[in-house]
Amino acid sequence: MHEKELIAKLNWFYSLELNQVDLYTAQAHAMEDIYLAKTLARIAAIEQQHVDNMAAEIKRRGAEPTRLGDVISPLLGKTAGFLSGLAGPKAILKLDINLEEKAMKDYKDLIVRVGNDGHLFDVLWDNLIDEDIHTAWFANKLRELE
Numbered sequence: 001m002h003e004k005e006l007i008a009k010l011n012w013f014y015s016l017e018l019n020q021v022d023l024y025t026a027q028a029h030a031m032e033d034i035y036l037a038k039t040l041a042r043i044a045a046i047e048q049q050h051v052d053n054m055a056a057e058i059k060r061r062g063a064e065p066t067r068l069g070d071v072i073s074p075l076l077g078k079t080a081g082f083l084s085g086l087a088g089p090k091a092i093l094k095l096d097i098n099l100e101e102k103a104m105k106d107y108k109d110l111i112v113r114v115g116n117d118g119h120l121f122d123v124l125w126d127n128l129i130d131e132d133i134h135t136a137w138f139a140n141k142l143r144e145l146e
């Protein structure tokens with residue numbers, strides 16, 4: 001994978017993770033269920049770690065992390081208002097599961113492409129596993145509400 005293409009890809013993940021921090025923080029504020037609100041806030045903090053580790057990988061390659069704007073709405077075909085919690089807990093959980101699954105698929109694709117090149121490979125795996133754990137928690141909570 002060419003360095004330029006890799007940096008573009010890392011910037012896409014950087015933007016996705018930034019969007020997820022904003023999204024889950026907004027959802028946390030919109031939720032009445034305190035356990036759901038606290039978990040979304042905690043997950044937003046973990047997404048911030050992903051923002052930071054993607055930024056570090058971009059900088060390690062001599063580039064500046066660049067926010068590409070809203071990458072989530074086009075990914076899910078939903079508006080910002082719907083995404084931020086106006087839709088109610090069940091719809092939000094379904095949407096978040098969808099989003100986490102898309103992120104996981106993209107992390108898996110990049111892991112295969114970069115191969116075991118050391119540090120980046122490990123960082124991508126760390127983020128992938130976190131997204132998997134988020135998905136599992138969301139799915140479990142959704143079952144509880146249904």
Ligand SMILES: [Fe+2]
Nearest residue numbers: 017047050131
């Ligand atoms: Fe993430």
Ligand SMILES: [Fe+2]
Nearest residue numbers: 100130131134
């Ligand atoms: Fe996540």
